[in-house]
Amino acid sequence: MLRLLRFQDLDLARWAACLAASPGAPPYAQAWWLAATAGRWDAVVELGPAGEYYSLLPLPTKWRPWGRVAYQPLFTQQLGLVLTAASQQRTLGAYLLIVKKYCARFYQQLPPGALPALPLGFSVAERLTYHLSLxxxxxxxxxxxxxxxxxxxxxxxxxxxxxxxxxxxxxxxxxxxxxxxxxxxxxxxxxxxxxxxxxxxxxxxxxxxxxxxxxxxxxxxxxxxxxxxxxxxxxxxxxxxxxxxxxxxxxxxxxxxxxxxxxxxxxxxRVLDFEGGSLPAIGRFFANFGARPVRYPALTLTSTPWFITWMRP
The missing domain is CATH 3.40.630.30 (Gcn5-related N-acetyltransferase (GNAT))
Known part of the structure; x- marks a missing residue:
């Protein structure tokens, strides 16, 4: 069962257990990282029968006059969907449908990988980093x-x-x-x-x-x-x-x-992630160490506020 949980309802022990059970989960999704960079955050969580977290999508949010905005915190390269072997909801689109109802705007950078079909209203851009295998x-x-x-x-x-x-x-x-x-x-x-x-x-x-x-x-x-x-x-x-x-x-x-x-x-x-490279000069600097370019997606949802729609002639 997927549920939207506000920060005050999150169980951080279950959050940590979910990340520990998800090989390759981005370090930026750790609660201590989000606490440092976002302070508070919400999430779409897949709950197990005993309330355990089978999967989660972190949602750092801010309130703005046009509604709730999900944003990418500073010093946080990627977030995205964290899945465990127990997860039954493995398609990102199902989580984004809940996000679409909750947030007027959404921006999040995801780990590298192919994206499934996205709900209407979401667009994808490409960002670039460089990785060096150690x-x-x-x-x-x-x-x-x-x-x-x-x-x-x-x-x-x-x-x-x-x-x-x-x-x-x-x-x-x-x-x-x-x-x-x-x-x-x-x-x-x-x-x-x-x-x-x-x-x-x-x-x-x-x-x-x-x-x-x-x-x-x-x-x-x-x-x-x-x-x-x-x-x-x-x-x-x-x-x-x-x-x-x-x-x-x-x-x-x-x-x-x-x-x-x-x-x-x-x-x-182990990999050294240079966390950047979209600017050509910086990308060349990293590539000269033998690092390879790695592309990852950035998702955006921009909804038109109801009052702007109402004011249209």
Missing amino acids: DPSAEALRQGYAADYRRRLRRQAGLAPPLQAAAGTDLEELIALFLTYRGPASVGLHSRHYAPLRRLLAAAQSRGLAELRQVRHPATDELLAGALFIHHAGGLIYLFAAASAAGRTAGAPLLLLDEMIGRHAGQPG
Whole structure:
């Protein structure tokens, strides 16, 4: 039986059990991740005979004058339908019919995969990320880098002293670096939008799932580049990163990613998700590490508010 459950009616222990029973469930659907990025959320849930959750579709929502809006929280690449072996309702369209009755507007990015026929009113767009398998050894993975990247790494290793990647401790410094050199207007985000990232780091650190890495200038201690990685059952997420102009010139982002890849290589079944690549220059940067493009769908539903329909001549 499918039911729409409001946040106050969700059983988070059953939520966690459902995700644990769903191999390949996106880490972004974990309750602790949603609590950090959305705060509250609703869901379409398939209930078992004892109230257990056989499947679920997370629905972070906000109320707007035209009705309830389901949205994709910041720092949450994908959500989508989470199925278990016990699920009897395995077609996304059945869940979306309930969404259509509940939400005036809906936007959600789903994990990669073929989509079934969708209810009337839903449209699909394609988004792009890059994945690098961590199955091979570090040496084998580096052989897959672009030749220019290999040359730059050899040249960097010959410097005295060379740049080095190390553990970082200060997310605020990394955010400040991003805002300074990327610019909030260029991505539509401002300082206040990074509160979910701070909560997410704290939640991941409390579970031993976060790695904050940085590259500093050996003489001045200036932060040249940094990145936040999140571990999950399927691998690593390259969640947030920034570099200064001097850092990019020195190849600090290249060094930082190479160090991370080298330390986590040789892990069968695990993948580094670069979480982006739709912009051609960024896609080329990721592809030069041997990463492959992975397309995933984004669903949109836009309903016309009743009062606008009523006002039409």
